[in-house]
Amino acid sequence: MYDVRTANPVDLEAVIALVTRLQQEPAHRVAFHGETPQEVAEELAAIEPGWPACAVVAADRNGRVRGVLSVEVDHGQRRAYLYGPYVDVPANHPAAGNLWQATADSMLDQARWLPAMAGVHTLELFGHRENRLLADFATRHGFTAAMSTRCYTLTAAPLRSLLVRNTPDDRVVPLPADPAVRAAVSALHDRCFPGAPTTGAQLVTGDRHTVVVLAGEKGLLGYAAGYTQAEEYYVDMVGVAEDARSCGVGRSLVRRLLGELSGADGVRDRAAALIRTGNDASERMFTKLGFELAEELVSYQADVTRAHRRAV
Structure with a gap:
């Protein structure tokens, strides 16, 4: 299990690299993010009141960032858009699926306590149809499939x-x-x-x-x-x-x-x-x-x- 904590500004470079790499794979892709470092950096920079205050990360025992969940909150509609969760699981890990889900669950639990999430009534996820990890995560946390779209x-x-x-x-x-x-x-x-x-x-x-x-x-x-x-x-x-x-x-x-x-x-x-x-x-x-x-x-x-x- 990775250690989950609130993000720090120094995490940003590692987060951009992590998200960019996982976005190349439909099995991990989240539609709120782009696919290049420039796109991901631009999207995170646009989150108010600032990305570190609206994100949690998961780190391994060596302190390397292995997961991230960012939130963008529309206070007018009391809605939060979840940029993730992303979890980088080693391909040879004996329980990769369990580690992904446990880390994702822990990040969501901690993200809900971020000050920016105060007053939020609705959560939204948006991912590639082949991202079954996200689909399972959504089902487990009471999300329903709202609609499907084509890019x-x-x-x-x-x-x-x-x-x-x-x-x-x-x-x-x-x-x-x-x-x-x-x-x-x-x-x-x-x-x-x-x-x-x-x-x-x-x-x-x-x-x-x-x-x-x-x-x-x-x-x-x-x-x-x-x-x-x-x-x-x-x-x-x-x-x-x-x-x-x-x-x-x-x-x-x-x-x-x-x-x-x-x-x-x-x-x-x-x-x-x-x-x-x-x-x-x-x-x-x-x-x-x-x-x-x-x-x-x-x-x-x-x-x-x-x-x-x-x-x-």
Whole structure:
């Protein structure tokens, strides 16, 4: 059994190396993290109020970091996203599965007592479909599979071709300051993505997302929102009004969004989007743009308050 403790700033370099290595294997991959040291470092740096205060690590008898669980808390929704658990178990260990689960359980127990977790009602996990360790961990701790998604990517030459040959629809523009347009985007977002981590109000007032919109004679037809990460452009959301679907609106929005991200943040070799399984229209839209299926992911959700009531 590894020793589990709250993270220290000096652990960061070892944690980035550990996560980067395990992210290369679908059997260990957690979808909240990227796959390169730059992506992992960027994601951990964005955790508020600071990564060490929102993480626990597991160390072996020599003090080497062999596991980590980080949490990102949305206090507005009383929700915590679990970046992990990651446990590095030697391949020849006689009880590798038991060691992984025991360490993961201990890290979750300690993470729940972090000050940042005060008031959290919901926990979320998100991992590769082949990460059976995570699936078993989720079942044991009362998580249920909330939804499955597919990751589509556009890489290398096809992405460059789309950006270079992109003839933007001049009706698609960056989100204007007009309060009426912003209110319409917020309302459409909340209709299209109820319960999403980012609410409509946060989307139009925050600075994380780049947002583009397309308006017609009768009002807003749709919007797309995304941001640039260390290694990729990420298309986070595409919302199209109910009476404007299947008309190419989504493709026009994504093209303009990728152009905006490229112009603002420079060249990346990949664009990615997550699509909920069963959303055939979105899969067709991204496929027509050249995106290809890269992997399937599963999210898990637990009601902490309900679990607490059962325990009491």
